[in-house]
Amino acid sequence: MRLLIADDHPVFRDGLRILLDLLPEIEIVGEATNGKEVVIKASECGPDVILMDIGLPGINGIEATRQILRSNPGISILIVTMYEDDDSIFAAMRAGARGYVLKGADQDDILLAVRAVSSGGVIFSPTIAHRALAFFATFTRTRAQVFPELTEREREVLELIARGDNNTIIAEQLIISPKTVRNLVSSIFSKLQVASRAEAIVRAREAGLGQQELD
Known part of the structure; x- marks a missing residue:
């Protein structure tokens, strides 16, 4: 397994x-000290595999992950960081990271995570995994309550x-x-009784859709 470490400490x-x-x-x-x-x-x-810190100088670790995977999709990236807030976790997931562990994790947990992502798996520290599961459980319930007249696929399109x-x-x-x-889009406009994309965006954002990506 060929491994690159990216951390500024x-x-x-x-x-x-x-x-x-x-x-x-x-x-x-190799080793790298900035994005x-x-x-x-x-x-x-x-x-x-790349062990990637989020708080890298210049280009942060999440943007670096996005850029690397755009050109080298076969690389597995494991985030190793002190950040455990929801924004960082889900931004890393959206960027394509295959794992997320905290710097305070036991050495055995870090080795387990490295081996897991190198073999194509996805892994998160227990604390991170529990938070992700709780988030998606709440997110799924909330989505189902928003615009019940829309199908799940239509809600996905409206979110975007x-x-x-x-x-x-x-x-x-x-x-x-x-x-x-x-x-x-045509079906969404009809069901929401809106005449334009701008009106659909207003309705969707009033219901809380699209806000996480904008923040």
């Missing part, structure tokens, strides 16, 4: 290197409309054809 970075050097199956192919550097080294070093996405982006996000998006 030398003491923590050294600790990770010492820990991972104990594993014969791991080869540390720009890790994006460059991700292409140069060809790692299988409320974020400001156009039909082309919506089609790419949901992996459906532009024609299908147009039909869904």
Whole structure:
């Protein structure tokens, strides 16, 4: 397993290197201390896994994750950070991170997470996993109560409309054809009794859709 470490704190970075050097199956192919550097080294070093801190100088770890996976989708990125707020967790998930562990985690937990993401798995620290499950349980119940006249797919499209996405982006996000998006948008307008996209956005945001991405 070829591994790249991205963290701007030398003491923590050294600790990770010492820990991972104990594993014969791991080869540390590089280290980075800021976001720009890790994006460059991700292409140069060809790692299988990147241990990514969120609070990197310059380009933060979430944006670095997004940029790296856009060019190198085969790399597995494990977030290792002190941030445990919901915004950071879900931003990392949306960016494509395959795991999220806290810097205070036991060494065994970090090694388990590295092995999990390297084999294609997805893993989170217990605290993070519980928060994610609670969030999605609440989110699912809330979505079902908003605009009950809409189908689940129509609610997904309305959520993206409320974020400001156009039909082309919506089609790419949901992996459906532009024609299908147009039909869904037309159905949404009819059911909500709105005459324009602007009116639909107002209705959706008043109901709380699209707000998380905007914050």
